[in-house]
Amino acid sequence: MKTSGNSPEAETMTLEWVGTIPGKRESRRFEGDHMLTQQDVIEQRVHPDAVAVGGWSLDLHPSDAIYSEKTPCNQWHSKGVYGIPYRCSYSRNISNLFLAGRIISASHVAFGSSRVMLTCAHGATAVGMAAAHCQRDGLLPRGLTEPERMTALQTALNRAGQGISGVPLAGDGDLAESATLTASSTYELTALAADGIWLDLTCPVAQMLPLAPEDRPTLSLTVRAAEPCQLRIALQVSDKVANFTPETTLCEQAFALSAGEQIIAFPIGTSVDTPRYGFLCLYGDESIEVACSQQRLTGLLSVRKRFNKAVSNFGEQVPPDGIGIERFEFWTPARRPDGHNLALQLSTPLKAFDASQLRSGWFRPTTATNAWAASPDDPSPRLDFRWNTAQRIGEIVLHFDADWDHAMETAQYGHPENVMPFCVRDYVIRDADGTELHRCSGNYQTINRIRFAEPVDTRAISIELAHPSRQVSASLFGVRVYS
Known part of the structure; x- marks a missing residue:
């Protein structure tokens, strides 16, 4: 183009980037x-x-x-x-x-x-x-x-880690299914500290919460307003359980805010019919800010209804009639270091991180967290698997959280950290006698396969994990044990 003389406007242009394998669309x-x-x-x-x-x-x-x-x-x-x-x-x-x-x-x-x-x-x-x-x-x-x-x-x-929509892993000879499973602690969502940024409501924001039919807590949030105004809060869910866009409103309430900082309480007046994610949606304007938390956790995510013209996201998809496309709103997570969870206080805890989640057959959040998470106050998180009789173990597979929600473009995008904040980096596996079978430091991979040169005969294994950071509790999506 620069040498043909047919494109004089290209004289001062440079070729910035070319795909490694240019392909026909x-x-x-x-x-x-x-x-x-x-x-x-x-x-x-x-x-x-x-x-x-x-x-x-x-x-x-x-x-x-x-x-x-x-x-x-x-x-x-x-x-x-x-x-x-x-x-x-x-x-x-x-x-x-x-x-x-x-x-x-x-x-x-x-x-x-x-x-x-x-x-x-x-x-x-x-x-x-x-x-x-x-x-x-x-x-x-x-x-x-x-x-x-x-x-x-x-x-x-x-x-192998494929992750097929609608098909959990089952019937693969996992010995852990028959073991008695106990955890040193379990994370219960009672609060997310208000120790982060203030987020304005120029765009509506929502905190995704893993809810069960028995969950009906009152949620308290800290907000501040530049002037007297109105804030609307709604608990919404998707029409399909496994989708993630607010569509159906279960309950809502309007709050008259005065100027300044204040705590508001939103009671969940109804319950979900099946375990699923609910969206705690806040609708306001640029004069309102909500307090956020520095705490991050596997299976918790905040989203915003906002624009991204690069992928035809204009806040809401409004197709022409008759083309077979659905109308709905776009609520998407912000990239870290943004994307903070909202600061919350819950009158009763959400118990969505029990060790039984490790047996779901899912290794990422779907309709539930599908993860065990330890209490942040537990200094040495530990999982124990015990059998009535000795088992011959040839392989142990651990599924960690390397954040499936974080887009990893292959070119021209920077990332705010060199490790995924949710991924456990250090852990130890021991047998029933406390003998160390495997030690890992600096893990960064989603799936760890530990294959023993010689099978191990034991009636128990324990997995000791270190919290990834002060803001993130140790967690696992799955533990599989094979002969």
Whole structure:
């Protein structure tokens, strides 16, 4: 462009960045036994053979690219993630052909979501595992759609850390399921100290809270107003349990604020019908600020209804009639070092971090925290697994919180820390006699697989963990023990 003479406006321009592997956005695709469609994405349809997850918008660009007079792209979002069925990943008429990446069986519209690289990689991981199963069992790709073989594939993927929408890890021979499990302490959410920043309500803000049907606490918040004004607080939930956008209001109350700092109490006047996240939503204006906390915790998140034009987020998605897209609001977390939890006092605690969460089969927050967390006052957090008879243990797998909510772009984005604040970095595993089996310092990985050179025979194991910091309690999503 600079040397052709046809673009004089490029004379002072420099090329700042080029992708490491430039790729064509869309070309030919194959047809499988299932073709992913817009309805699969938007309606989040459930597939018994789901093996991967998508979450990007329907990101569609005009065919004549940068020379088009049309909008450069339209991004229509679903209300949550969706499953990608295995049947999209092999050819319907070439019996031994697997499909992965940008050539899977998808319509033009659905492809606008499935084509992004991390979604492609997630699906390709499933294809790699499926190919190994076919090679081992002498099958063609379609042969894995039989229910028992599909369950085996999904289990193998989840055991490797895949995380399939709607499919928890179960039936994988985990010895920890039969053990008696005790914890040295359990985190109970009674308060988040008001020791952080003041956050203005120019945009509505919400604290996500893991609620059970028995939870109906009164929530107290510290706010300050520049002048007399009104604040509205509402407890809202998503229409679908596993989605994360406030839609249905369970209870609400308006508060007349006077100028200055004050504490307001919001009683939860109704209960949720099933364990799920509720949104404590605060609606005000720029004259109101709410106190925040420096404390962070696995499974707790604050979100804001705000704009991000880069991903077609204008606070609310308002599609034209008749295109099969849903209208809803965008509530998204702020990047650290922002994204503080709101400072709260609860009249009765939320008991969402019990050690039994380690047996959920989920290794990230879904409809619940799915995590055990220790009390911040526990100087030596510890988990104990005990069996009635000695077990032969060949492998222990620990699932830590490396923060699935923090976007990790591959280029041109900085990050405020060099370790994820929720990830336990130091821990020790011991047997029934207190003999040290494994010690780790400086962990930064989500999954730790401890394989013993020789199997260990023991009636108990203990896991001793160190809190990641003064503001973050030690936590785990899962402990699996295999022979």
